[in-house]
Amino acid sequence: MATTFNDWSVSEAEFHPEKINHSETIFTIGNGYLGTRGAFEEHFPNENRSTFLHGVFDDVPVVFTELANASDWTEMEIFLNGERFSLENGKILAYERRLDLKTATLSRSVRWESPQGHISRLVFERFASLADIHLCGVRVSITAENYQGSIEIRSGLNGNADNLGFLHWNWVGQSAAKNSATLLCRTRSSAIDLCIGLTQTLTASDRTGRSFAWDVHNHPSVVSKIGIEKGETAVATKWVTLATSRDGKKALVQTQRRVHKLSALNWEEAYQAHCAAWENEWNYCDMVIEGDDEAQLAVRFNIFQLLIAAPRSDEHVNIGAKTLSGYGYRGHAFWDTEIFMLPFFTYTRPEIARNLLSYRWHNLPGARAKASANGFNGAQYPWESAATGEEVTPTWVPDPKDHTQLIRIWTGDIEIHISADVSFAIWQYWKASADDEFFAKRGAEVILDTARFWAARAEWVEELQRYEISDIIGPDEYHDHVDNNLYTNALARWNLQRALDTLPWLETHAPAELRRLKKALQIDAAELKKWQHVIDHLYLPYNEKTRLIEQFDGYFARKDVDLAAMEPRSESIQSIFGIEGAAATQVLKQPDVLMLMYLLPDLYDQATLEANYRYYTPRTDHTFGSSLGPSIQAIMACRVGDVTAYEHFMRAARADLFDVRNNAGDGIHGASAGGLWQAVVFGFAGLRYSAADQQWHTHPALPKNWKRVAFKMMIHGKELSFDIHQ
Amino acid sequence: MATTFNDWSVSEAEFHPEKINHSETIFTIGNGYLGTRGAFEEHFPNENRSTFLHGVFDDVPVVFTELANASDWTEMEIFLNGERFSLENGKILAYERRLDLKTATLSRSVRWESPQGHISRLVFERFASLADIHLCGVRVSITAENYQGSIEIRSGLNGNADNLGFLHWNWVGQSAAKNSATLLCRTRSSAIDLCIGLTQTLTASDRTGRSFAWDVHNHPSVVSKIGIEKGETAVATKWVTLATSRDGKKALVQTQRRVHKLSALNWEEAYQAHCAAWENEWNYCDMVIEGDDEAQLAVRFNIFQLLIAAPRSDEHVNIGAKTLSGYGYRGHAFWDTEIFMLPFFTYTRPEIARNLLSYRWHNLPGARAKASANGFNGAQYPWESAATGEEVTPTWVPDPKDHTQLIRIWTGDIEIHISADVSFAIWQYWKASADDEFFAKRGAEVILDTARFWAARAEWVEELQRYEISDIIGPDEYHDHVDNNLYTNALARWNLQRALDTLPWLETHAPAELRRLKKALQIDAAELKKWQHVIDHLYLPYNEKTRLIEQFDGYFARKDVDLAAMEPRSESIQSIFGIEGAAATQVLKQPDVLMLMYLLPDLYDQATLEANYRYYTPRTDHTFGSSLGPSIQAIMACRVGDVTAYEHFMRAARADLFDVRNNAGDGIHGASAGGLWQAVVFGFAGLRYSAADQQWHTHPALPKNWKRVAFKMMIHGKELSFDIHQ
Incomplete structure (x- = not known):
């Protein structure tokens, strides 16, 4: 991918058809309302052309629900003197694609010789407006270098947008007239209506081309034609507006009305408003790294990925593990949001963090239903979450090695830490933002009801006089059904502790909310006593002599594998040994003990951290295990003074840009993107909150080639600037 | 459905939107190359619009492979003075749909008042030519009753035809100019190319309307417009030609060339050629029943279904359980073909039977691979078969009661009788046709290699000194894993017996083939000895005192349920009791012992037949068990003189026409259709072959309301006529 590291842009200097799906992911743009993969305007074989809208889920076999790929707004078919422009045919004389991170603009410049020898220069630009999230624009400038003739541009709204072959939309209605077209369609199961409309104009010098409509069923299109002289440039401008029934009652009607006004829109004005909105975002969120161009670009690229996926005006959606950039995990949200992506938002764009956490509060009914179905009180969040908070982890998936066999996926049943992760993120947000209103009205309820779940879930073992939690999966998914x-x-x-802290706080600061919650949740003294009893007696393993913590019961008895001796590898330990085989070893997908020490740094002393770091680090599959691991590993390396921190950091930095795991075509690794920001802030800059003076302090441990790191944090509504020089 | 019983047509006098999927199945037309469900030309919500081409399979999750719904050739969007014609809007003043079985023509007559009050009469006709299987025609005549104005007809080729939401096609290319359009697409996994083209003309009185193309990506369309006077009639004629890469190297190019010649085609001429081809079919295949209009129509309707699904020029395809008329069983072929449908073809259209049996011969490699994978010699046919003969029975399907759970389907693993069924059909065809060439070159090899499988599959039980076959599913699928x-x-x-008969016949009549087979199969004397040993010692249960045959080991010990006491029911016993619950009873989905006695009538004497008929009949789920059961039950009832024969017969006759099982929307029950023909011939007419005089004799047992039954049979290449009067 990007072979040169410009501060602010990712570019591709050659066209590699064999890597188009990876490029589509990298060149995704979005505005927090939608995300659109970087497929070409004019189609190419094996493309995964898709636009995902937050919250527009629909039913699908096997994985239950997925974000429904919506009608593409970028599509343009171009005919140059009657020849169809396609990178499949003719000759590519020059090519460059560039994603400008500062303005979230994707552009492409192609010099192309047609099969008949006509040479054209085409410059494409597209953006999904951040200033007006229902507006998208595509523009192409075409210069006829060695011929005169006709330029024809066809832009359609395709109602048959599919998800890797699966259709989610039914046709509802359409219209097309002169230079505009509108399509109404509805998701097949969830019955979400989408209205999308376009206008197109084509000009050359001071002339305007002729436009007319092709009102084909479920694919209304506008065709624009103009004649140009040799050396002249024609410019086609396409505006698209779209909204769904999720956006409110009037949104569809307003969108239909707006279509006809779009042609009056001035490109420069609309684009400047968009750029200004982005300037504002970067004012809060930018991170400067001097002395390491690759790290600088990677950090901005990953922050960009978080920003384009972040819902700014919707508190009923979350960010999927692969953001809005691909089919991986089908738009489902995991703990990836709360533990990996949220800190970035919490500390730079707290309004967005609040939206994401409100999604969990709105979905408490789903979490309560899950707990109840499992025989517990309280709220048990789903491992994979989509529109409603119902558990949507697939239970069985086809075995890639034998299509007649299936593999049972257990995470939806027993990877239960997600409920504590959600509470953790709420507490972290509250402490950073001092958003007492949110905490009193929403956050507290989640913390209390997840605590109630944990108290019910913990199992009292009479002979040991302690609580245990058995038969679960931790973050390290190489080992399942562990105790x-x-x-x-x-x-x-x-x-549970935070729940007990929450009650007196509510009593002092929000007594009305406390009354409401006590009534709604019916928490009584006996239950509070039980919570304290669980806190006091919940088993946490620890060997006082070695200071080692066994990740789960019996872990140390599993087979010890010399991972270093297996390098270099090109696949994960689970691929090499198989699911059962990997589980029989001590090899970790990610190190749970270190992860916990990252989140709760005060629980153990430095010597314990170091002992466990030394034990678990060589036993972790850093390269092909969890994509969540490397950034946290970088942080923990900083905390113990291990210089491999940079190596782990760069592994995360390259995850998508260099496709080091061979799956970036499925979409951006959102958790890795969020982890990268944390690695700079909490790792290399060493930011720690001191309870003693109630201040944030840096403990810098910059990589030796870094000259400077600078970023801002929003704490209690105030902006703090950090600027660290080596 | 059909409330009046015309001899030759099925008609619908009112439009019932809630039954459109059932109607689509009933009004399917086809020509043995393709089948097209009876969706309306102009679209309607919840339609299942589909055209299936024999052999055009493509990969799909869960069920592995399915016939890919191809671009629809019937689609026409109609605008009457600018108002879109749709039965959703306006008023239906008159409506009739009629399928003429004699000519395989579907017509619809609608008198419709538009929302603005314009009244039009529209008459639609469509046919898929039997004279030219690559040609289809649609014609609509529109009379403006109370207005003058414009008629606009839009006909497109939709490259995004889907299978219940799943897309199988990638775009390859297209063209559109004036009154014609062409689309090239390719199935996503199996890479079968389809070329489809259309032309359209619109006339009124002696004027011809203007036609032009909308060349929208993946949906090229032709639009025709004309102005008409009040009372005048406009006629739009659309011709479609199509072919796939399965039709040979030149087929696609020829189709592309042909498109431009289609507009010169004369409707009456092309239609007459089609009708003449159908007259020829009915000359061979018609069955006359006098005195019972409903039975007469039902028999013709079911014969029609077999004829439109029958491959006349392709020996690499089979007929799916739901023919080419719906999504049920995804186009997969079962024993339904060999045991239920094939006798009709064998005895009336042996060329078609030969094609269908050749499909099994071509797929011997798949059957051998399946046997080998299971550790056996010989050929084991797949329970569900598609393009290659590989087993394509789904192994797991979603539980309709809980979408997170799956149900294991065992038929693909252990419903093994299919291999003997194929041999049975080959032998039956050979005996009826005297097609020695087919038998020597193809049929014999199947019989020998399936025999070899059976000899390997039978298990020697030392203590009982006999062979047994354990852990299987018989035709009665309510009981699985039986011995x-x-x-x-x-x-x-x-x-095995027929295999031993085959070798000396080959020695006498086709010694070169015998040498070839002996070399290819490497059959030696020891193996032949083993075959005889299995024949002599394979366990067939029989109680000499009661003459009862236990369907499988332990069947008599299962719970006896008083089925009569549960009537009337509206669902199957398996639905009521559950899979495990039904298996614990003696209730049968269909009676295997009677089925066997039907196929091998000389194996048991009449008293044994009667004893078993009396035992098994009241224990069979005739109404909601197998749709294969009723016609065979009717035959066996005739053989024991039971007057309920007619009741069973009519249950089969109504299966699709009246949707008595509530699943006709998924497609025609092909086996029931074939069974119905057998029930008349081998049941009511009582046709039996006498080895003594080597003649066919009737043993009539006509229902009391029947005055006459007449049909023809093709025996040894000669036509025999049967005409039975009560």
Whole structure:
């Protein structure tokens, strides 16, 4: 991918057809309302052309629900003197694609010789407006270098947009007249209406071309034609507006009306408004790294990915593990949001963090239904979450090695730490923002009801006089059906403690809310006593002699593998050993004990951290295990003074840009993107909150080639600037 | 459905939107190359618009492969003075749809008042030519009753035809100019190319309307417009030609060339050629029933279904369980073909039977691979078969009651009688046709290699000194994992016997083929000895005292349920009791012992037949068990003189026309259609072959309301006429 590291742009200097799906991911643009993969305007074989709108889920076999690929707004078919422009045919004389991160603008410049020898220069630009999230624009300038003739541009609204072959939309209605077209369609199961409309104009010098409509069923199109002289440039401008029934009652009608006004829109004006909105975002969120061009670009690229996926005006959606940039995990949200992506928003764009956390509060009914179905009180969040908070983890998926067989996926049943992760993120947001209103009205309820779940879920073992939590999966998914996973047990206890802290705070600061919650949740003294009892007696493993913490019961007895001796590898330990084979070893997908020590740094002393760091680091599959691991590993390396921190950091930095895991075509690794920001802030800059003086302090440990790191944090509504020089 | 019983047509006098999927199945037309469901030309919500081409399979999740719905050739959007014609809007003043079985023509007559009050009469006709299987025609005549104005007809080729939401096609290319359009597309996994083209003309009185093309990506369309006077009639004629890469190297190019010649085609001429081809079919295949209009129509309707699904020029395809008329079973072929549908073809259109049996011969490699994968010699046919003969039974399907759970489908693993069924059909065809060439070159190889499978599959039980066949599913699928199912054991033995008969015949009549086969199959004396040993010692249960045959080991010990006491029911016993619950009873989905006695009538004497008929009949789920059961039950009732024969017969006759099982929307029950023909011939007419005088004799047992039954049979290449009067 990007072979030169410009501060602010990712570029592709050659066209590689074999890598188009990876490029489509990298060149995704978006505005927090929608995300659109970087497929070419004019189609290419094996493309994964898609636009995902937050919250527009629809039913699908196997994975239950997925974001429905919506009618593409970028499509343009171009005919140059009657020849169809396509990178499949003719000759590519020059090519460059560039994503400008500062303005979220994707452009492409192509010099192309047609099969008949006509040479044209085509410059494409597209943006999804951040100033007006229902507006998208595409523009192409075409210069006829060695011929005169006709330029024809066809832009359609395709109602048959598919998700890797699966259709989610039914046709409802359409219209097309002169230079505009409108399409109304509805998701097949969830019955979400989409209205999308376009206008197109084509000009050359001071002439305007002729436009007319092709009102084909489910694919209304506008065709614009103009004649140009040799050396002249024609410019086609296409505006698209869209909204769904999720946007309110009037949104569809307003969109239909707006279509006819779009042709009056001035490109420069609309684009400047968009750029100004982006300037504002970067004012809050930019991170400067001097002395390391690759790291600088990677950090901005990953922040950009978080920003284009972030819902700014919708508190009923979350960010999927692959953001809005691909089919991986089908738009489902995991703990990836709360633990990996949210800190970035919490500390730079708290309004967005609040939206994302409100999504969890709105979905409490789903979490309560899940707990109840499993026989527990309280709220148990789904491992994979979509529109409603119902559990949507697939239970069975086809075995890639034998299509007649299936693999049982257990995470939806037993990877339960997510409920504590949600509480953790709420607490972290509250502490950073001092948003007492949110905490009193929404956050507290989640913390209390997840605590209630943990108290019910913990199992009293009479003979040992302690609580245990058995048969679960921790973050390290190489080992399933384990007992007493440190990460899960410790965060469950933490969740209960915060619930007990929450009640007196409410009593002092929001007594009305406390009354409401006590009535709604019917928490009584006996239950509070039980919570304290669980806190006091929940088993957390620890060997006082070695200071080692066993990740789960029996972990140390599993087979010890010399991972270093297996390098270099090109696949994960689970691929090499198989699911059962990997589980029989001590090799970790990610190190749960270190992860827990990252989240709760005060729970153990430095010597314990170091002992466990030394034990678990060589036993972790850093290269092909979890994509969530490297950035946290970088942070923990900083905390123990290990210089490999930079190596781990760069592994995360390259995850998508260099496709180091061979799956970036499925979409951006959102957690890795969020982790990268955390690695700079909490790792290299070493930011730590001191309870003693109630201040944030840096403990810099910059990589040796870094000259400077600078970023801002929003704490209690005030902006703090950090500027660290080596 | 059909409330009046015309001899030759099925008609619908009112439009019932809630039954459109059932109507689409009933009004399917086809020509043995393709089948097209009876969706309206102009679209209607919840339609299942589909055209299936024989052999055009493509990969799909869960069910592995399915016939790919191809671009629809019937689609026409009609605008009357600018108002879109749709039965959703305006008023339906008169409506009739009629399928003429004699000419395979579907017509619809609608008198419609538009929302603005314009009244039009529209008459639609469509046919898929039997004289020229690559040609289809649609014509609509529109009379403006109370207005003058414009008529506009839009006909497109939709490259995004989907299978219930799943897309199988990638765009390859297209063209559109004036009154014609062409689309090239390719199935996504199996890479079968389809070329489809259309031309359209619109006339009124002696004027011809203006036509032009809308060349929208993946949906090229032709639009025709004309102005008409009040009372005048406009006629739009649309011709479609199509072919796939399965039709040979030149087929696609020829189709592309042909498109431009289609507009010169004369409707009456092309239609007459089609009708003449159908007259020829009915000359061979018609069956006359006098005195019972409903039975007469039902028999013709079901014969029609077999004829439109029958491949006349392709020996690499089979007929799916739901023919080419719906999504049920995804186009997969079962024993339904060999045992239920094939006798009709064998005895009336042996060329078609030969094609269908050749499909099995071509797929011997798949059957051998399946046997080998299971550790056996020989050929084991797949329970569900598609393009290659590979097993394509789904292994797991979603549980309709809980979408997170799956149900294991065992038929692909252990419903093994299919291999003997194929041999049975080959032998039956050979005996009826005297097609020695087919038998020597193809049929014999199947019989020998399936025999070899049975000899390997039978298990020697030392302590009982006999062979058994354990852990299988017989035709009665309410009971799985059973041992010594009579149907399977008896047909396996029969298969081995016929293999031993085949070798000396080959020696006498086709010694070169025998040498070829002996070399290819490497059959030696020891193996032949083994075959005889299995024949002599394969266990067939029989109680000499009661004459009862236990369907499988332990069947008599299962719970006896008083089925009569549960009437009337509206669902199957398996639905009521559950899979495990039904298996614990003696209730049968269909009676295997009677089925076996139908196929091998000389194996048991009349008293044994009667004893078993009395035992099994009241224990069979005739109404909601297998749709394969009723016609065979009617035959066996005739053989024991039971007057309920007619009731069973009519249950089969109504299966699709009246949707008695509530699933006709998924497609025609092909086996029931074939069984119906057998029930008349081998049941009511009582046709039996006498080995003594080597003649066919009737043993009539006509229902009391029937005055006459007449049909023809093709025996040894000669036509025999049967005409039975009560």
